[in-house]
Amino acid sequence: MNNAAWCDLISRLHERPGEFRRGLWLNRHVVPPYYPNAVTLADDVAVIDEAIETLASLPDQSGRALKDSFGRLDLSSRGFDRLFNAVWIVRPPSPVVPEPAGSDIQWRRVESAGELDRWETAWRQAGDVPDNAEWKRVFPAVLLIQDEAAVLAGYRGERILAGAMANLAAGCVGVTNNFAIKAETVSATAGCIELAMKLFPDLPLAGYESGARLVLMTHLGFKPIGSLAVWLKPGKTI
Numbered sequence: 001m002n003n004a005a006w007c008d009l010i011s012r013l014h015e016r017p018g019e020f021r022r023g024l025w026l027n028r029h030v031v032p033p034y035y036p037n038a039v040t041l042a043d044d045v046a047v048i049d050e051a052i053e054t055l056a057s058l059p060d061q062s063g064r065a066l067k068d069s070f071g072r073l074d075l076s077s078r079g080f081d082r083l084f085n086a087v088w089i090v091r092p093p094s095p096v097v098p099e100p101a102g103s104d105i106q107w108r109r110v111e112s113a114g115e116l117d118r119w120e121t122a123w124r125q126a127g128d129v130p131d132n133a134e135w136k137r138v139f140p141a142v143l144l145i146q147d148e149a150a151v152l153a154g155y156r157g158e159r160i161l162a163g164a165m166a167n168l169a170a171g172c173v174g175v176t177n178n179f180a181i182k183a184e185t186v187s188a189t190a191g192c193i194e195l196a197m198k199l200f201p202d203l204p205l206a207g208y209e210s211g212a213r214l215v216l217m218t219h220l221g222f223k224p225i226g227s228l229a230v231w232l233k234p235g236k237t238i
Contacts, residue, residue: 002206003067004039005169006176009149011035013140023047026054032138033129036065036230043070052078055233064233071227080231087214089222090172091205096194097220105161107191109199110151113141119153122160126179139165150199154180154188162188166196173200175207186216193220 004025008018011027018027023042031037037058038051048068052075055064066075071085110116120139123129143149148169154162162180166173175196180188196205208228209217218224 001041001170002167002172002174003069003176003208004041005148006165006167006174007031007035007039009146009167010139010143013142013146021050024051026051028054028058031065033132033135034138036067038065039067040069043072048073052080066231068229068231071229073229073231075231080233083230083232084210085227085229086208086210087224088208088226088228089206089214089217090225091193091217091220091222093197093202093204094221096190096197105154105156105188105191107152107154107195109195110153110163111144113144115153116141116144116151118160119151119163122181123163123177123179126162126181150196152192152195154191162192164192164196166199168200168203172204172206175205178207178209178213186219189216190220 004020007027008020008025010032011018011029014032016027016029016031018025023040023044024047025039025041027037037055040047040051051066055066056079058064065083066080076082110119116139117137120137139151143151148167150166152164152166153160163177164175164179165177166175173196175193178189178192193205205222207217214224
């Protein structure tokens with residue numbers, strides 16, 4: 001639910017709102033890059049069928065990506081391709097593993113539109129996110145005045161080397177869109193987690209990761225709680 005609320009927030013800020021239905025978040029609009037059109041909130045066959053039927057009726061340019069929050073579906077026979085698998089993770093509100101000695105990455109909350117532009121530029125560079133004429137900015141400046149969200153940036157001097165988004169929903173704080181310009185992500189990620197906990201105290205953190213990032217987050221106190229998968233019906237690049 002936390003992740004669906006984040007997807008809904010970003011869509012609403014682009015004036016392309018989604019809708020919460022029984023066991024499902026659904027968006028019939030063209031969604032921002034890297035965001036799904038549907039997130040399942042219940043492991044229910046009827047919910048899945050409704051989501052797939054709705055997505056199949058959308059034009060190709062609307063995008064037809066579905067996040068299976070329980071990681072139990074095989075949609076290949078229904079015209080979808082699996083983009084990736086991942087694991088949901090949760091961290092209780094407890095002290096963060098100390099950063100390596102000598103770390104000079106300083107974390108703070110992004111507060112200006114210019115700083116957010118620099119943040120997104122760094123995010124694109126770190127993830128090799130291609131330029132998109134329609135989506136010059138995935139994260140609009142109005143995000144900065146949302147009480148339930150915070151943009152986190154890790155600085156070395158005046159340069160943004162790392163970042164993440166944090167959103168408050170469903171009784172926890174989602175940490176998403178994590179990135180680091182360089183491979184030395186232990187100190188960067190530890191500082192990010194510490195800042196998120198300061199901004200939203202006494203609440204668990206949540207998110208999803210895979211591969212080396214999953215190992216790192218486990219080291220920093222997160223525990224895996226379940227699988228997920230994202231599926232895409234060909235016709236749109238996200």
